[in-house]
Amino acid sequence: MTAPLDREHVTAPLKHIRKPLPHDSAIKHVSGTATYIDDIVEPVGTLHVVPGWARHAVRGRLLSVELNAVRATPGVVAVLTSGDVPGTNDCSSAFGDDPVLAEEEIFFFGQVVFAVVAESREIARKAALKAKIKVAPITPILTPEDADHADTTVLPDYQFRRGSPETGLQASENVLSGSMFIGGQEHFYLEGQVAMAIPQEDGGMFVHSSTQHPTEIQHTVAKVLGVPDAAITAEIRRMGGGFGGKESQANQWAALAALAARKTGRTCKMRLDRDDDMIMTGKRHDFKVNWQVGHDASGRIRATDLEFLARCGYSADLSLGVNDRTMFHADSSYFYPDTLIRSRRLRTDTCSNTAFRGFGGPQGMLAAERMIDAIAIHLGKDPLEIRKLNFYDGERNVTPYGMPVEEYEVMHDLISRLEVGSDYWVRREEVTAFNAANAVLKKGIALTPVKFGISFTLKHLNQAGALVHLYTDGSVHLNHGGTEMGQGLYQKVAQVVAEEFGVTMDKVIITATNTSKVPNTGPTAASSGTDLNAMAAKIAAKEIKTRLVTFLCEQHQCGEEAIHFGDNKVLIGDKSFPLSEIAKQAHVGRIQMSHAGFYATPGITWDRDSVSGRPFYYFAFGGACSEVTIDTMTGEMTVDRVDILHDVGHSLNPAIDIGQIEGGFVQGMGWLTTEELVWDEEGRLRTHAPSTYKIPTASDLPADFNVQLYESTGNPEDTVYRSKAVGEPPVMLANSVFCAITDAVASLIPGEVPNLNAPATPEAIMKAVQDMRRRKVPS
Structure with missing residues (x-):
């Protein structure tokens, strides 16, 4: 009709x-x-899989694994060890160095040695505790510094070099140097790692997996079972959070569920307990950063030398791409005329670190902001002046890896608008006045930029x-x-x-x-x-x-x-x-x-071997102004106000984009202020539950929290309705909080750069405050 x-x-x-x-x-x-995976109606006869591990061993050679008591437990149907793997005992993304089940050695505290398959999850968990595992201990290497001294790496060193940073540093009017520790971060997705494998005809397997990479689940399960990829189907409708923690780290649990299903012929589900999840899975990489910066009397950078020592864990996992992206973003938004940016991918006897929202970029950018703050403090100038002075511009617009920053005007305009909209200079005067009038409480304010490259730096993933x-x-x-x-x-x-x-x-x-x-x-x-x-x-x-x-x-x-x-x-x-x-x-x-x-994606030409080409299709920009108050007697800190202006091009969905900006900022704020990972001297992770690991809560949000989308002319490239990506860039807006804390501590002694590490927990703030006071009154 x-x-x-x-x-x-x-x-x-x-x-x-x-x-x-x-x-x-x-x-x-x-x-x-x-419906999440744990909500899917379980087929009749579904079995449950639980990992077993050496709870009293950190690193060592396996002497014996006694599992008779485990197998004898009523309700236990099977116990899996490495000998039960019909294919390849590996769940790595690329390098073949991640065993699904330990064979001859335990590489880190929490490594899976066996898996219990039982009629219920409770039975399997209790049975797993009955194992008797003997290990010949090996002294673990735990910190980036120890690994650097021992020269243990999971991947070769890599560097960007432009010009002669050695000459540039010598020719600079001022040279500053320092080091800082940048901590890792637990993903703390609300839905933990979980997978359910359902046997199919002719040796096939249907796998429900909470994963960001279904094809890798398909490939890993096929490799472990020794069948073609086409025999495996992986499916995921939704995850209860991922943040990078389910890009490669979901592989092992899907493989174990599939192994159990193959051995028993029944549907098998594996859902990690929160403690096991935090102990066994990788985190955001933590870094020791050594830096040098040469600048002139105005604060303009002449040369930089940055060295990133990364704790990668016991295997390579995604450390190649993560560390590369740290280097790609070690310039933040600033032009380095002569520069050397080096990275060491260090092997430690800890869980294998992995992807996390920002994929190494946040760590690189935070190191750059530390150098900017140091220059400003040394010269007695406002950090925003130094930031703007060193921004990419029309004449200085090529990154250390050779890619031009075509949209530098967007960054300039965005920061200028935020500078006015946040009343930065009025509030700077108010902060100064407050600090002069208060001996215990000190305020700090910082306005920091974001320039984040969008694309996979591994070309074929685009x-x-x-x-x-x-x-x-x-x-x-x-x-x-x-x-x-x-x-x-x-x-x-x-x-x-x-x-x-x-x-x-x-x-x-x-x-x-x-x-x-x-x-x-x-x-x-x-x-x-x-x-x-x-x-x-x-x-x-x-x-x-x-x-x-x-x-x-x-x-x-x-x-x-x-x-x-x-x-x-x-x-x-x-x-x-x-x-x-x-x-x-x-x-x-x-x-x-x-x-x-x-x-x-067109136009991606990055060649890693020759350190040349274009690794990113475009850049997303943003800016955040944060104001904080610290208590110099306790180290406690509150974020008083945050103003954010973020570039998403022409937004496809403003509501979703603003939600991503708010969430990314708060997650970044948690990484930089409250979320501290602690391993003891023997290599045991001590912060493996909500009782010992503090993510931000509603009460941590600033009372005055203003988020706006930048009025963009649109992404200039041929993208979806001229929109820009919004998932990861907002995490780095939280650098403004860390820099504001630095500003507050620096107010104690003019001209002295605080020795503040991330995360800036109350303990870290107190250490920095006490160090400043010792400088004021030498012992």
Whole structure:
């Protein structure tokens, strides 16, 4: 049936893009109906898998593993050891150095030696405690400094060099140097590591895994079971948080669940206890940073020398990319004329550190901000002056790795707007006056920039696929390789597809990421989930739409310009048809209404060996102004006010983007102020539960918390509706909090740079305060 023409459809603005639509699972989240892996109805006979480990051994050679008492426990069906692996006993991403089950050695406290498969999780947990494991101890190497002295690495050293930093430092009017420790961070996702494996015909396996990288789960399970990748299907509808902790670290638990399912022939589920999860899985890399900076009397940088000593843990995992990105962001937003940026990827007898939101970038940027603060304190100038003086500009706009910063004007404008909008200079005077009038409480304020490169620096990961079907009732099936961990990726991609077809959001049915639908996907990481998957989905939808347009042009003897899609209808000249009717006609006309879209990011040319090319498609920018108060008698600190202005290009969904900015900032604030990882002298992780590890809570948020999106002209590149990535860059906005704490401590003695490490816990603040007082009154 035809309907009267509605001319609004012809010139209608965007209906779904740039709209603050709710997260697709928002109602399910708050009502408790969102299905996570532990909520999936378990098939009859499901078994439960629990890891077993040497609870009294840190590092050493396995002498004996006595498991008879474990096997004899009523309800235990099987006990797995490395001898039960039919394929390759490895769950690493690339380097083959991560055993699923320990063989001859224990490399770190918490390494899995065996796994118990039982009728219930409680039975398995109690049975695992009955194991008797004897180990010949080996003195562990625990800290980056110890590993550096012992020269133990998991990967070769790497460096960027421009010009002659040695000459530049010698020629500088002033040279400052120092070192700082930058701590790691526990992911603390609300949903822990979990997987459920269901045996299939002919040796196949269907694996539900809480993972950011379903294809790697597929590959790992196939490798461990000794079967082709095609025999394994991995699926994930949603995660209760990931933050990088489920990019590679989900592999081991999926592999163990699959091994148990293969051995028993029954569905097997493995869900780590929170303590085990924190002990056994990797963290954000911690660093010892040694730095030198040469500058002139105005504070302009002449040369830098930065050395990053990274605690990588016992295996390589993702340390190559993480440490490289630390180096890529060691310039923060500043031009270094002559520079040497070095990285050592050190092997320690601790859990293998892994991806974490920002992927090494936050650590590199924090080191740069320390140098800026040191210059400002040394010269008695405001740090913001020094920051702006050293910004990339029209003449000085090439990074240490050779990539130009084309959008430097955006950074200048954004920071200028934030400077005015936050009343920075008025508040600077108020902070100075407050500190002069108070002996115990001290305030600090800092405004810091963010320049974060968007793309995977491993070129082949910059690709994505999507599968889109248009059904004859006008509904759309959407599937792609990205994973949903709460960040709103599924919603954004659905908005793009709905816009392309001109349908309402309820017509787009979002389905779980599944390796049998979209193959050979990359991880949802590097802030590129929307850039990649939305473009692939847009390409798929556009191809189907193009076929429909060609078909309709033939049917109605008209040109393409006469055909428009909108509001679940198709306008053809002066007539309007429901999309469902057009889809039925196309089906009768044997027109394919399914397409596998594919997108590869253009312009990525990075060559790691020659240290040349373009590693990032573009940069995302931001700025944050934070004000804090510290108590110099106790070390306690409060964040009083935060003003954020962040660049997301033309936002696909402002509500989701602001939520990501707020969440990223708070997570970064936790990393830099409260979240401290502590290993004892023997290598045992002591902060392995909420009772000993403090993530930020609602009470830690500043009472005055202002977040705005920068009024951008849009991403200049050919991206999804000229939007920009928003997942990781906001984490580094929290550098402003750490720099504000530094500013507060520095107010104790003019000209002295505080010896403050991250995280700036009350203990760390007290140490820095006491050190400053010792300098004022030498013992």
